[in-house]
Amino acid sequence: MKVVKNQPNEQPLWKRNLVVLWFGTFMTGVGGSSISPFLSLFVDTLGHFTHAQLNLQSGVIFASTYLMTAIVSPFWGKLADTKGRKPMLLRASMGMAITIFLMGFVTSTWQLMLLRLLLGAFSGFVSNSVALMAIITPKEKSGRVLGTLSTGMVSGTLLGQVFGGVIVNQTGYRATFWITGLIMFLVFLLTLFLVREEFEPLKNQAKLGFRQMMKHLPSVQVIISMLFVTLVIQLTDKSIMPVLSLYVRQLVSNPDQVTIISGIVASAPGAVMMMTAPILGRLGDRYGQHRVLLGGILLSFLLYLLQGFSQNIVQVIILRLLVGVSDSALAPSAQVILARFSPASATGRIFSYNQMMQSIGAVIGPLAGSAVAAYFNYRMVFIVASGFILLNLINYLLNAKRLRQA
Template structure:
């Protein structure tokens, strides 16, 4: 059976087959990391008797744990990927996630779930290593399209994950959701094992760049790479900042009437839906006209959209603005990935994408915290004002870190 399936991919180049398999892997990784979101507090409450304050603290800690650990360990896995190969890291990540998520079905206390969420962050890295593998194996002139396609996989998974989680909870209960996800992640492991091909030549340990200084000495323009990391972190902060209080803001705009939960879910999903559709087109356009133009346009558009969102007077206007956020994400996120793919020397590709994943995890952790504080002490709409200010900082970062590269074909 395996040979029959393999034959279906025989007409494709290795990198094209890899792209198909890794898209599905990124999609399922996004699902696995986000399906707990709708019911994390409810699941925690079933593990003991907690006061309201205790429940909120446990839920927040459990939700954030994987991001904090991911930000710390990702560079370590990236270094190992450059030494041993990216496919090995794909297998490590997918199998580790399969085991860890499955074990979440059998916890009996909140501290056990917290520990497993930390392990989930420690085993993560499938998406960053997929990016690194495709960056090192696909044609450079197609980097924009390739990175856009992979981005749609992770975005779609993260978008659909909460929906799948909610449906499965209603159907089979909390615990079996983790069993189902674990099985799917094991399927991702098998697909990566049998169908992903990497032409990797091991590098002797003493020849591998050690530490940040040596890694960045390999770049002719290291400021560009640092600029992309900052762009990723700020973009994640602005995207995630409203999430903790989105349903409360929607309730206020709807004047406490109507199906608030449904509308909040639609608005939460809106950016991802648009990114899923638009990102491949903008990726192809970036390959033709230059990623710098797409990235700059996306940042400017993002600033305008967040500023306009602060003036929302109706849920319809908020929904439209969130759709437009998806357009800016479709321009920003794949452009960053494509730029890193084109700039990174092959011997440090794994670390560069792992560093970027660390930046993403920091933004995913800091954004909701910032949004909650602003909404709690000022007002919901000022979350969008703060997001707009962050994008202005991102634009300043864009001009200061890429301005000297106008003559290069990549940035034309």
């Protein structure tokens, strides 16, 4: 990767790209989250299902996107290291625009699953945005910058879920897919005309296999540890998503309010994360990302456990708001640590593996959550999720000494 030279008095490249990519990830968040909280309810309109069938089909359809992403991520990561991150951003945004728009025309669950698989094949906008910013940002500012970038996705998710709830309530599910497709096309145009990258191919490094590449990294143990952190974060978060709106429906007495309240519950963590992610990013730069990460793991465990014992929707919303604090500490800190231990020649592939771990967690999570809900109840999903978080705590304790170097 070449460093782009700025003209006198010109804003540094990393600052300009941060503004554009923040808005791009914001719009991606809006587009990707406008239907996710209501996907199980949309599936329910495509046929006649029993309680167990609805939960299992919703989980499979939700997970299919992430299964495909896990399969193709290493390929896109290698291509990013040989062709650049901007082409990957353009490929992802255009692919998402087309596939999401077409979802508004499906008439059966198999059609929806096919398009969700294609959506996964074209994914990668956020991960490539993070990889690009990780390379061009000064290391001493990486926590603040990547924390700020994460707020784009989160704030977009926050707005998208509420926006989706309103649109679904007023016009139905299909219009949400069409509007989302147009939003992603706007992201494509913004990326095409505003994102700057001068790229020097690193063919020799990209040709290295996974094991050979890992031998050239400064700390393989830290990389593997952070990939595992990402896996568990996604597994925990996604395990509740297919059943979240159904859980809300169980707690809300007025059925006309289910979609709007589901959007509020799903987006509540984002409301807090928007404010706290940059703050925790700065604290991590100053006092150590490993401390922020540990705090996030402990807080996340407590909050998910308490959600399993909530008695009303108000308690759920309050706990979901507090989840935003733990979310602010988890993924951004893991990304910063990955960036600091990844050389420029391998950044694309490392972050593609990180996306692969996200996707694997997002495949296992919905299936596990749906199975638990189908054979037990919705409350048990949150309790099982807190058990997953214990795995992250064990992983952290096993690698605590190495993580202090981050």
